[in-house]
Amino acid sequence: MTDQIPDQHGRVAVVTGANSGLGRVTATELARHGAHVVLAVRDTAAGERAARGIDGATEVRELDLASLASVRAFAAKLAVDHPAIDLLVNNAGVVLLGPRRTSADGFELQFATNLLGHFALTGLLLGNLAAGSRVVNLSSITHKSAHLDFDDLMSERGYRATTAYGRSKLATTVFGLELDRRLRSAGLPIAAVLAHPGLTRTNLTPRAWEHRGRAGRLIARLGLLATQPVERGALPQLHAATAPGVRGGQFFGPAGFGETRGRVGDAKLNPEAADPAVGRRLWAAAEELTGVSYL
Template structure:
C-alpha cells in the first residue's frame, strides 16, 4: 500500500487504546491520531504531570494513568486498575522506550535499564492485560522496534550486560528483544487460536526527544551532536506512521513489521520492513520468552 498516511486510519469510535509513553514524541502523535478518530485513549505515562499536559493538547476522550515500565510493581498496579475498570482493551501500543548514554543503570527490579524498560516492562504489561485484550472484538498489540535491532545480538548468558556494558549496544539489544517478543507473541497467539493480533513497527531515524536527552550530560559536544541529528532525521509525525499503520490498518497481519521505505529503512513512506535473522528465529523466541517469564514472574500463552 503506497503512500499510507494517517488519513487512512479507520473510525476508532467505541475502541479503547492504551498507549505507553504517550506524553511526547511518537507516543503523543499516536495517541493524538487515535483520539482524533474517536478512540478512548489511555495515556500510560511515568510522569503524570506531563501526561496531563499532553491530554490537554490532544483533547477528545483521553485519560492519564501512571505507569513506570522500569518497575514491575508499577506495571502490576496499572494492570490491576485497568482490569478493574476497563471492560476491554482493543489496542495496546507498547511505544515507550528510553535510550541512554553513560554508565550502566538498573530498574527497580535490578534489570539493566534498557532491556528492563523497553522489553521486560512491556512483556509483563502485555501478559497482565491479555484478558482485557482477548475480550475485545478485534484486539491488537503493537511493539516498537528499531533499525538498531538488525546489528544486535542477544547473549542469554549476560542479558543484563553485567560482564560488558556499552549504552548503544544495550539499547540495540533491548530493541532486538522487543522485536523477538513481538514475533514470538504472534506465534503463540496463533497457536492458541487467540483473536489478538501482534504487529511491529519501527520509526527509522526520527526526530524525537530521546536522543537529545541522552546527550544532555555531554555538554557542548552533546548539543552539537543532537543538532546534527536534525539533518538526517524525519519529523515525528512521519516517524509515527509505521506504528499507526501497525495499530489500525484493517489488512495488517499478525507478525507483520512496518517501517520507512527509504535507504536503510531510515526515512520515507511506510512499507513492510525486514527482520534480522535472529529476530525471526523461533529458537531465539522460545528462549527469550522463557527468560522473560522467569525474570518478570508473568506467565501467559
C-alpha cells in the same frame, strides 16, 4: 496518511509513553479518530499537559515500565475499569548513553523498560484484549545489528549503552514475533504487530547526549539534520495499529533508503529476531525475570 485511519469510535486504546514523541502523536491521532485513549505515562503531570492538547477522549494513568510493581498496579486497575481493550501500543522506551543504570528491580534499565515492562504489561492485560484487538510493539532499525547474549542479558560485562539499547530493541522484536506465534497457536483472535520509526526526531536522543557537554549537544544538533519529524516517524505504528488487513507478525517501517525515512512499507528483520528457537528462549527468560507467565 493519518486521514486514512479508519473510524476508531467505540474502541479503547492504551499507549505507553504517550506524553511525548511518537507516543503523543499516536495517542493524538487515535483520539482524533474517535478512540478512547489511555495515556500510560511515568510522569502524570506531563501526561496531563499532553492530554490537554489532544482533541478527543483521553485519560492519564501512571505507569513506570522500569518497575514491575508499577506495571502490576497499573494493569490491575486498568483491567477493572476497561474490561475490553482494543489496542495496546507498547511504545514507551528509553535510550541511554553513559554508565550502566538499573531499574527498580535491578535490571539493566533499557532492557527493563523496553522489553520486560512491556512483556509483563501485555501478559497482565491479555485477558482484557478484545476479539480483533492488536498489540503493537515498537522496534528500531538498531535491532538489525544487535545480538542477544543469553548469558549476559543484563549487559553486566563490558557495558556499552548503545549495544545494550540495540539488544533491548532486538529483544522487543523477538517478543513481538513470539507473541504472534503463541497467539496463533492458542487460537486467540488478537494480532501482534511490529513497527519501527526509522530515524526520527524525538526527545530521547537529545536527552541521552546532554551529559556529554558541548560535544554531545553538537551531536544532537547534527542528528536533527539526518532525521524525520516525529509526525512521520509515528506513521508505521499508526499503520500497524489501525490499517485494515494487517496480519499478526507483520513488521512496518519507513520504505526509504535504509528504512530511515519515507512512506510506510514492510520492514526487514534481523534473522535472529525471526528464529523461533530464540523466541522460545527469550520468552522463558522474560517469564522468569518478570514473574509473569502467559500463553
